[in-house]
Amino acid sequence: MGIFVKLTTAACVAAVTATTALAADYPERPVRVIVPYGAGGSSDIVVRTIVNKINDLGVLDQPLAVVNITGAGGPVGFFRAKDAEPDGYQILATHLGLLTSKAVGTTPFGAEAFEPIAQSGSTRFVFAVREDAPYQSFDDFVAAAKAKPGELPEANSIGGALHFASVVLSDSAGYEPRIVQVGGGAERIKSILGGTTDHTLFTVAEYSNFKDSGIRALAYLAPERSDTVGDVPATGEMGLGDGVSVDTWWLAPEGTPQEAIDTLAEAIRAAMEDPELQESLRAKGVDPTFASGEELAAHIAELADVAMAAGPALKGE
């Protein structure tokens, strides 16, 4: 190509305007929330629901505006957000895909390249098979999988949060699936219904969406059962671990002023305390949790270690 021109000059101009004004006035122009996933996907929808609530409540003087920077299932947006000017006007909304992206080496950085603002809501996975599958319970499945190690095809989305959850689950249950790259929720349900693959994981939102299309849930990857998922045994009660929780994280590029981070965290907290928003998130299969500050930083650091440890498995080594 040869004609790529660096973004830096544009960012510098923006920085000058920002730093001079950053005080009690923040924010004095719209804040861009970079969502590194496609518009209309489940991650995008959760973020947009919260953003709409923040804008409706008017807790900030300026609106938040969602910008979908997609490509490569996340990393493009990660790069863009990391390289954004840390002025509080560009933030990232993502989940543990940021950690797995580093663990498999797609991005040379993980959550340490950002300052945590807040966590807003968590979702989990459901293990599902086709309605007419021979397994009546998760135990049946594990027995079948152990009898044929590396042969039962699992519809996966390699390198992402779902793959991470699947590695953690198969590790604790002691089976080895045949990993098949299938992709997003729509592709995975199609693959299961068409009999191409044997089993898969769905997010709770995807599961509530598809549960009447001809699939059956065998396990809920969580410490205990949930009302949203219904009468599906939790891995916690089967002694197979607590599963992986996928939390929505709001992060700012490293070096963002603390005032901006606190203001945004406060705005997100205000929205998350709204009963209507909590209801709406629950309907989407999202548990309306909230965390910020030290607590959140520790939580992310802990998960980052687990993700790095799962790195070789995620890379197929």
Add this chain to the structure above:
Amino acid sequence: MNIQTPGVFELLGGIAYIISPWPLFYATLGTFLGITVGAIPGLTGSMLIALTLPLTFHMDSGHAIVLLVSMYMGAVSGGLISATLLRMPGTPASVMTTFDGHPMARAGKPGRALGLGISASFVGGLLGWVALVVLAPPLTRIAVRFGPFEYFTMTVMALVLIASVSGKSLWKGILAGLLGALVAMPGIDPSIGQLRLTFDRPELVAGFGVLPVLVGLFAVSQVIKDILDIEDRGLATELSLTGLFPRLSDAARHGWNAIRSSLIGIWIGILPGIGPNIASVVAYTTARNFSKHPEAFGKGSEEGIVAAEASNNAAVGGSLIPLVTLGIPGSVIDALLIGALVIHNIQPGPMMFVSNPEMVHAFVAACLVSSIFMYAMMLALVRPLSHLMRIPKALVLPAVMVFCVTGVFAYDNSWDNVWIMLAFGVLGFLMERAEIPLGPFVIGLILAPIAEAQLRSGLMLTAGDFSPILTRPASLGFLLVALAFLLWPLVRARRAKHRAPR
């Protein structure tokens, strides 16, 4: 699998739903905006819908669906205007329309070219709608059974088809297709997420997007070419708008072609992940191979326009079928529609018929009404639009350039993409000079990631066994079709040669 069909009640409910002021207003607005955006090179339907999505959060959910579906229909149709008049496909789905629409327009028959395209779009849209109402469940059941090997061979087939139709030389057609596929490679591996061929440049992490490359190859390169030839006012002086309205004889002449192309469009629309773009390639090639005058294709063939436009509009209705019956998107725009539904707390899929029947009504009605509105608006707009060819190039070209820059930037907020667009503008210009066809290049770029990801998924499934490509019937069928289409022109040419001396 419990899949339900919209059926007669939804049909009636849909008509009742739409005959009220607000839905009608949104259908009109959506169709109009869709046509406009589709017709402007550089702005595409998926961009319009992605940008409109946030605005629909505060709207009534039914209205939002009517608005978005109408935009979808309008955008797929509007692309034919710029494809015909300026040889710049307004959307990827109208790439095939440039092949014959523009030569006809330059030959002084823009009215006839647009008229045929519009009528074919209308027929395609209506048949797609009929399929949505009556054929949804059986078709979806078949489509769901397609595994990775079927997808792989089908995309390979589409690639072979376009390479075989789009240029004088098959060699150059295949080279263009392979080159487009190669351009799709840098960035993230579509299968396992490995970063590759980026030369360690963060700008290349996203790879070369379809939108910047498409706009660069077709619109920017055309602007360069038009400026080079700006002294050339050798257009037919008389722009004939007769033949805008289809004649009765057209129904006899093009009817079967329109129906066949629509059926191809519907079927390809239903298959998740691929939509109007591929539908138009397959329908166009099929039409050419069944045609009595295959030599006219690419030089202003009426059949070519009909095939391309009927199939891409039919694919709209087709791609809504898996969305409504299973909650599975049939194309990129459908994925955005699903997003709009979920934001309104509506789960697309079979339960929608029980939990939100009015949404099904809105889909079914919007699909029909927007087809009709599209037809009426396009016919009304053709006259003023065809004067586009008369507006001095000095006014049109700068504006097109601004639309290209703004549209490509706004799509992804990325200046890298704008530079990529400009670079591909130069490449497209060079390719034209070297008589390398652009169509296969773009289709290669779009299809290669799908083909690679599907092939590798298949190999993961079989632990490295390639044989299902030949042992699965549908997969083998696609390969045979590709082979037949590749060989048929040679066979026919040989036969013609054989006959000629006598």
Add this chain to the structure above:
Amino acid sequence: MTRAAAVANLLFGLLVVAAGSALLADSARLPPPRFDILGSAAVPRALCVLVIAMALPLVVRAALALRRGPSAPPPDAALPPRRPALAVAAFALACLYVAVLQNGWLGYGLATAAFLIVLTGFLAGGRPKPLAIGALVAVVLGFGGDYLFTSVFLIDLP
């Protein structure tokens, strides 16, 4: 093959060979196959090899045609003259326009209006009527576009 077509073929062929070779070289850094037997490198490598193999004959043919000299008749003298300098200038102006926007030297509205007026002026060759309409279009597109994107679609134009 005309001389211009031969040059275009030669340039294009060389460009393809160069790009194919560069990508082929870069693919050497990719890890071995992991989940499937092909891995990330197989498909791009195959494409590189095919593309180079198919472009080489074009290069050779074009080079031979150039050496033989023009075989086709010279272009029709009745055709209007081409304006290569104008095309290059317009493209350079477009690059300048993008650079101005990217670096934020001017706002979107102003930059766009200026670009439109200057390019229209170039193309119209100073004729007043198109220039006047062009100026009007420039103002409408520049500032209208600015309003549409920033206020309606909430997109941050520079």
